[in-house]
Amino acid sequence: MQITLIDIGKRFNRQWIFKGIDTTFEDSKSYALVGNNGSGKSTLLQLIYNYQTISKGQIKYEFEQQVLDENDLIHKIAFAAPYLELIEEFTLNEMLDFHFGFLPKQSGISVHEMIMDAGLAGNEHKQIRYFSSGMKQRLKLILALFSYTPLLLLDEPCSNLDEQGIAWYRNIIQKQLGKRTIIIASNQLFEYDFCEAVLNITYFKPLPNL
Secondary structure: OEEEEEEEEEEEOOEEEEEEEEEEEOOOOEEEEEOOOOOOHHHHHHHHOOOOOOOEEEEEEEEOOEEEOHHHHOOOEEEEOOOOOOOOOOEHHHHHHHHHHHOOEOOOOOHHHHHHHOOOOOOOOOEHHHOOHHHHHHHHHHHHHOEOOOEEEEEOOOOOOOHHHHHHHHHHHHHOOOOOEEEEEOOOHHHHOOOOEEEEHHHHOOOOOO
8 A cells, every 4th residue: 555645744732743744655665653752653653544633734545556535444454552442351362353353364374373473372261451561462463463454554563562572573574574565653673673764753843833
């Protein structure tokens, strides 16, 4: 999927978080959004996901030479972030069954293999409310990484992960490079050092009163 940002700006009340972003994320390439704390990395990722409304500008989505509208996006984007909520009353198996009933699963790997590879074996029938923060983050990454979508958005993907979890993430994400458009918001180099291009959001912070 190709995403074109045209003069994008976002403000809260009267304060602009960023303004005047013009860039294109090309199909099947990987990108990192970086910047100082509070520069708007997560906010921009949420705008691309259509999770927040744009204050200024336009985002254009193209897939297989067709322009998509908002209704087309729902099955085209997978998103993972530490702040996204899981259905904590569900067990691990129930959450995976529910999610992959909504978004298609990538071929070549079974749900059992996903659970094993992510180090969550033995928790299939445990309610998610009893998972640690690291286990919840691994589950969020499973849901995003293994969804068959042309666009993958990740916000601080290694939050709450231990060294084993980070190694698992890096192994899985590198296998997907070149197969889908990937955009990662992070200030941790190990989360995005494989990306082909970096966009520093700090450069789009307007001066006061502008």
